[in-house]
Amino acid sequence: SQTIHQWPATLVQPVGSPLSLECTVEGTSNPNLYWYRQAAGRGLQLLFYSVGIGQISSEVPQNLSASRPQDRQFILSSKKLLLSDSGFYLCAWALTQGGEQYFGPGTRLTVT
Amino acid sequence: RKEVEQDPGPFNVPEGATVAFNCTYSNSASQSFFWYRQDCRKEPKLLMSVYSSGNEDGRFTAQLNRASQYISLLIRDSKLSDSATYLCVVNRGGSYIPTFGRGTSLIVHP
Numbered sequence: 125s126q127t128i129h130q131w132p133a134t135l136v137q138p139v140g141s142p143l144s145l146e147c148t149v150e151g152t153s154n155p156n157l158y159w160y161r162q163a164a165g166r167g168l169q170l171l172f173y174s175v176g177i178g179q180i181s182s183e184v185p186q187n188l189s190a191s192r193p194q195d196r197q198f199i200l201s202s203k204k205l206l207l208s209d210s211g212f213y214l215c216a217w218a219l220t221q222g223g224e225q226y227f228g229p230g231t232r233l234t235v236t
Numbered sequence: 237r238k239e240v241e242q243d244p245g246p247f248n249v250p251e252g253a254t255v256a257f258n259c260t261y262s263n264s265a266s267q268s269f270f271w272y273r274q275d276c277r278k279e280p281k282l283l284m285s286v287y288s289s290g291n292e293d294g295r296f297t298a299q300l301n302r303a304s305q306y307i308s309l310l311i312r313d314s315k316l317s318d319s320a321t322y323l324c325v326v327n328r329g330g331s332y333i334p335t336f337g338r339g340t341s342l343i344v345h346p
Binding site: 158160166167168170173183212214221222223224225226227228229230232 | 279285327335338
């Protein structure tokens with residue numbers, strides 16, 4: 125069966141520091157991968173999605189970037205965090221474009 | 237008009253009640269639709285897909301109305317454990333990019 129891992133579970137970072145969040149999927153090949161952010165009391169905002177290695181599409185221009193160095197690995201990065209980057213970051217995978225998505229446990233980021 | 241809209245609630249219902257939520261979408265070319273459940277401070281979990289012919293899973297029924305551009309979720313015989321936020325997802329027509337609604341909060345009380 126498929127599983128999705130995200131780490132760390134919680135993170136507290138100062139403004140201006142770099143960020144790297146990692147997501148890996150097991151038990152499937154060539155998944156569609158997604159990064160979302162959910163700010164406190166808000167809906168899920170799609171940040172990036174990827175249909176294959178090295179293929180990244182950005183939904184919202186900001187100081188974040190994403191990479192997919194391996195088939196089942198998706199990384200979210202920032203060179204300098206802003207206070208507004210605080211939120212609940214969720215990675216998800218889907219077997220097909222437009223298909224059912226399955227979420228990892230998320231990383232709760234607080235930028236201080 | 238927002239791409240995907242949901243009544244935020246909260247819907248406060250007694251155990252055993254039937255409750256229904258709607259989710260409207262603006263892009264008539266949208267092709268796939270889903271309902272997710274999100275518990276407080278947890279990740280969303282897939283509840284069910286919404287097919288053109290409707291979909292039923294136990295106490296949960298999902299319907300799609302393309303003419304009026306909305307999907308619905310009906311929960312029968314509500315349980316305390318149904319208390320959660322229910323998110324609808326609509327994939328943007330032609331691109332399969334998912335858009336989440338902001339969710340509807342359900343509170344089931346004894």
